[in-house]
Amino acid sequence: MLQQTTVAAVRERYGPFLERFPDLPSLARAREERVLAAWSGLGYYARARNLRRAAGRILREHGGHLPRDPSALRALPGFGEYTAAAVACLAFGSRVPAADANVTRVLSRVFTLGGTAGKKKNRAAVLLQAGRLLSSGPPGRLTATLMDIGQLVCTPRRPLCVSCPLADDCAALRSGSPERYPRRSRKPRAVKVFVAAACARRDGRALLVRRRARLLDGLWEFPSADAATRPAARRRLARKLRDLGLSLDGRALGTARHTVVNRRLTIEVLPASLNRQSPIANRQPGEVRWFTARDLARAAIPTLTRKVARAAGFL
Secondary structure (H helix, E strand, O other), rough: OOOOOOOHHHHHHHHHHHHHHHHHHHHHHOOOOHHHHOOOOOOOOOHEEEEEEEEEEHHHHHOOOOOOOHHHHOOOOOOOOOHHHHHHHHHHHOOOOOOOOOHHHHHHHHHHOOOOOOOHHHHHHHHHHHHHHHHOOOOHHHHHHHHHHHOOOOOOOOEEEEEEEOOOOOOOHHHHHHHHHHHHOOOOOEEEEEEEEEEEEEEEEEEEEOOOOOOEEEOOOOEEEOOHHHHHHHHHHHHHHHOOEEEEOOOEEEEEEEEEEEEEEEEEEEEEEEOOOOOOHOOOOEEEEOOHHHHHOOOOOHHHHHHHHHHOOOO
């Protein structure tokens, strides 16, 4: 959950997720949509899908026990080099270096390691130093300590060097410029995007469609379209709605904003109504659904869908 996601966001989801899926069998046997619903709001939904698939593989191939060997862990869905090393080190005490962004930052500063964070040169140097540190002492405790120092003390900007237990050994601090390490990749230029979303209601329910795309595939969303300008987004949405037998109806219900990587979304939520000859009733089951507000609160929806619902006054 913490991959690419803040502690604050994870804190709200972690406990309820474990209550729904307290062990590997319950997770492996759950329907994918139920797992995605429990993950709703955390983003990067491939993580949830891989977690469920990995649970199934562990039951089938490892007798229901998480493998200890890093190479066996890497064979599981969603387990890359870092995740396999972190589980082996933190859970099983293997002397395998695991460097997330926090560990990378701490060690890059302590040893003034060159290169850009996440790139091959810096990653190799960080893992080399981490491996040397793990040569003695409890590896899991050391790795967890470095993670905590990176998160709480050795922050990306304005590190709390005066409070750092590693200050006396930090070469970057001695150089007078700890924030120079590690070098950070340039962020992609922000792109402004306009989104038009439609809210059609019937008997206290709102119409949503299942998204079919690489990003957020299988999750529920309000019918929508995006473009470089607000009028163009509206026109695209109107064309999409024809296939559903819907038409835009009246002034905007509200607006919202959302960010996806470098895309800055300005969302306009518009009311829509069903045409008399709407083909919705004949569409493939599971691709279009009417949700009550209560249903929507428990459904597999991304944060964007939740924001649209609020802007429409539906949540």
